[in-house]
Amino acid sequence: MLDLGVVPHILTLLEQHVDEGDVSVQHAGLSALRNLAIPATNKVRMLEDGVTERIKSLLRSDMPPVQFKLLGTLRMMADGHEEAALVLGRDAVLLARVMEWCEAKDHAGVRGESSRLLAALIRHSRSAEVVHAVAKADGVRHLISMATSEHVIMQNEALVSLAIAFAIDIESMKEAFRDSVLLTMLKEMLEDPLGAIEVKFSALGLICSLANSSVMKEELHSVNMKESLSKLTEHSNSKLASQAISILASLGDSS
Structure with a gap:
């Protein structure tokens, strides 16, 4: 399908329906793009076809089903693709819109997908520029909030992205950190007898990143x-x- 040039046609169709507001067409088009973006080799081709740039016309949409699908499609584009994550993660207009959707009061799915996209941009770019851009856009508090999710997969994604962000650009992270309940939350995660093992591992990873700064x-x-x-x-x-023993030893160095 990619060889036949289907992606530009889907993008053109989506652009035609942005303002006309045919939700079913937008939904179907985004679903197709998301599925096409799953194989790693396709991501490169789709980036060359201008997907990450052209798809952003849908940021104007005020329809939650379209917003939800758009966020999922962008996250799939960034998944395992450093270049796409860099392009998206440095886009101030995109980040500003994602911040709005992180606070969508009437649609938990849009809120969740927005936070997952922020986490994915940091995880897959591993870029100081992206960390700085997300912090500047006030995205860190949403990642910290995501770390308290009832869904283990979302908790892990948030904790891993925060650990990477602190390891890469601790200066950008400091301000958001001071206003958060992150440390209290991490203590509770470690001490929760019913907490998932993978969440405890991710929490330890974040603590390890923090411990590297005096x-x-x-x-x-x-x-x-x-x-x-x-x-x-x-x-x-x-x-x-x-x-835990290893991190204890590194913490003991300063006392």
């Missing part, structure tokens, strides 16, 4: 993170216990 290390001490880590050193999962 300023953040002091913050970790201020909430007595060592106590929570100590409890984990006897966890039945040996890998989890081992990681």
Whole structure:
């Protein structure tokens, strides 16, 4: 289908229906693009076909089903594709619209997909520019909120993206960090007896990133993170216990 040039035709169809508001056409077109973007080799071709640029005309849509599909399509484009994640993650207009959708009061699906896109842009670009752009757009608080999701997959995506962001550009992250309940949340995750193992691993990864900064290390001490880590050193999962021991040792260096 890509060889036949179907992508530009779908994009043209979508652009024609942005203002006419035929939701079914937009929904179908975005579903097709999302599915076409799943194979890694297709992402390169679709980027060359201008998908990430042309699809942004749909940012004007005020229809939640279209917004939801658009966010999912953009996330699939960024998934495993550094260049696409860079292009999208540095786009101030896109980020501003995503911030609006992160607060969509009447559509939990749009809120969730917006936060997942932010996390994906950081995870797949691993770029200081993207971290800075997301922080500047006030996206960090949405990632922190996403880390408290009831869905384990979303918690993990948020925690991993935050760990990458702090490791890459801690200066951009500091301001949002000060206004958050991130450390309290991380303590609760580590100490929750019913918490998923993978969430605890991701939380430890973020704590490890924080511990590499002298300023953040002091913050970790201020909430007595060592106590929570100590409890984990006897966890039945040996890998989890081992990681907790390792982070405890690095925290001990400053005391």
